[in-house]
Amino acid sequence: MSQYRTFTAAEAVEYAQRFGGLSDASSLVKAEEVGDGNLNLVFKIFDRDGISRVVVKQALPYVRCVGETWPLTLDRARLEAETLVEHYRLCPQHTVKVLHYDAELAVMVMEDLSSHRIWRGELAQGRDYPQATRQLGEYLAQTLFHTSDFYLHPHEKKARVIRFTNPEMCEITEDLFFTDPYENHPRNDYPAQLEADVAELRRDERLRNEVAGLKHRFFSHAEAHLHGDIHSGSVFVAEGSLKAIDAEFGYFGPVGFDVGTALGNLLLNYCALPGLLATREAADGREQRLQDVRTLWLTFAERFQALAAEKSRDRTLAWSGYVDAYLKKVFADSIGYCGSELIRRTVGMSHVADLETIKDEAMRIDCIRHALSLGKTLIVAAPHIDTVDTLIARIRQNG
Numbered sequence: 001m002s003q004y005r006t007f008t009a010a011e012a013v014e015y016a017q018r019f020g021g022l023s024d025a026s027s028l029v030k031a032e033e034v035g036d037g038n039l040n041l042v043f044k045i046f047d048r049d050g051i052s053r054v055v056v057k058q059a060l061p062y063v064r065c066v067g068e069t070w071p072l073t074l075d076r077a078r079l080e081a082e083t084l085v086e087h088y089r090l091c092p093q094h095t096v097k098v099l100h101y102d103a104e105l106a107v108m109v110m111e112d113l114s115s116h117r118i119w120r121g122e123l124a125q126g127r128d129y130p131q132a133t134r135q136l137g138e139y140l141a142q143t144l145f146h147t148s149d150f151y152l153h154p155h156e157k158k159a160r161v162i163r164f165t166n167p168e169m170c171e172i173t174e175d176l177f178f179t180d181p182y183e184n185h186p187r188n189d190y191p192a193q194l195e196a197d198v199a200e201l202r203r204d205e206r207l208r209n210e211v212a213g214l215k216h217r218f219f220s221h222a223e224a225h226l227h228g229d230i231h232s233g234s235v236f237v238a239e240g241s242l243k244a245i246d247a248e249f250g251y252f253g254p255v256g257f258d259v260g261t262a263l264g265n266l267l268l269n270y271c272a273l274p275g276l277l278a279t280r281e282a283a284d285g286r287e288q289r290l291q292d293v294r295t296l297w298l299t300f301a302e303r304f305q306a307l308a309a310e311k312s313r314d315r316t317l318a319w320s321g322y323v324d325a326y327l328k329k330v331f332a333d334s335i336g337y338c339g340s341e342l343i344r345r346t347v348g349m350s351h352v353a354d355l356e357t358i359k360d361e362a363m364r365i366d367c368i369r370h371a372l373s374l375g376k377t378l379i380v381a382a383p384h385i386d387t388v389d390t391l392i393a394r395i396r397q398n399g
């Protein structure tokens with residue numbers, strides 16, 4: 001019989017005392033539920049001095065932001081913990097440390113990152129972390145290269161594809177990114193003023209073809225062990241430090257999906273800044289975001305290439321010229337998935353604070369419309385954009 005039960009704050013404290021790995025565990029006295037994501041409970045566990053020492057995260061048997069009418073697998077807690085453990089092994093400097101997890105209780109204890117801040121909020125306030133995009137590019141290169149066929153033994157790779165098969169969480173992405181926005185679905189959520197833009201989106205045959213290809217590759221291209229949801233709300237930053245969290249969508253999928261999600265969230269911020277900051281700061285922030293796009297892609301590509309040259313185990317894939325050709329495909333995919341992130345965050349169910357917190361309504365609609373139009377442009381143009389400079393020029397052309 002399953003021992004699953006949803007933790008109360010007191011149970012979270014008791015659990016952290018037993019499994020938080022602290023030498024002074026009895027000093028843990030209080031829990032505060034701080035979850036602000038769509039899915040789970042997150043407790044910060046405080047000691048007698050009011051200092052948060054560890055974090056307990058527990059999956060609910062349903063989607064938190066919707067309720068019990070949308071049941072969801074508890075196995076996502078195992079997938080999240082095991083993905084983070086694996087990514088920590090490959091890139092400890094940029095992954096949260098999991099201290100303990102229990103698949104039956106769907107719970108994990110992890111290091112407390114209260115010294116950091118969620119990147120999305122910092123970007124929205126115009127706070128720059130000069131090393132963040134380089135660090136995120138490094139995280140993506142390390143985790144994706146070392147879990148790809150360039151590096152893993154084929155037997156090991158196939159065993160991992162099975163272990164990290166994540167059908168229910170993937171289905172959410174399949175629906176929310178690639179299906180709902182292009183149909184009249186009750187989960188969609190966009191301002192009435194965008195009705196004509198959305199109708200045009202749905203009629204666009206070239207776009208629909210490209211989106212079909214992106215979804216098809218998301219279904220079928222088990223290239224590497226993705227984080228699966230690496231948006232700016234899944235990244236903690238501090239001066240000189242960046243840590244990925246929240247990997248319950250982890251599975252073996254197309255490398256461009258992770259890179260594209262990260263790029264897409266930089267561009268959501270780019271579109272939102274005119275509504276968030278004064279004119280001058282917004283313009284500076286937007287220039288910075290474009291440089292961030294450049295740095296993220298170039299860091300990822302250069303690091304992946306260097307790792308491939310140094311550490312590829314498969315002699316055929318290591319053939320000179322192949323890595324270049326592969327990275328060109330990843331670049332096109334990344335631009336396409338970036339565009340699909342922009343569209344699903346404007347038309348679909350799940351929105352981002354960058355756009356939602358814009359106070360002036362007319363400005364908010366303008367910024368959302370811009371994100372939607374940029375998403376569409378990028379998806380259609382993706383197969384024809386060869387370099388990051390061309391990508392940035394296309395983004396500028398779009399407004």
Ligand SMILES: Nc1ncnc2c1ncn2[C@@H]1O[C@H](COP(=O)(O)OP(=O)(O)O)[C@@H](O)[C@H]1O
Nearest residue numbers: 035036037038039040042055111112113114246
């Ligand atoms: N290791 C951590 N240290 C401190 N705060 C955390 C930690 N992990 C999560 N949080 C807080 O909990 C929030 C929700 O966590 P997240 O993993 O994104 O949950 P969900 O899976 O529901 O999206 C984060 O935005 C952050 O404020």
Ligand SMILES: CSC[C@H]1O[C@H](OP(=O)(O)O)[C@H](O)[C@@H]1O
Nearest residue numbers: 037038039063172176229233350
């Ligand atoms: C019904 S889940 C919607 C959305 O929520 C997830 O984000 P997070 O876990 O950070 O709240 C993911 O992006 C899903 O697409």
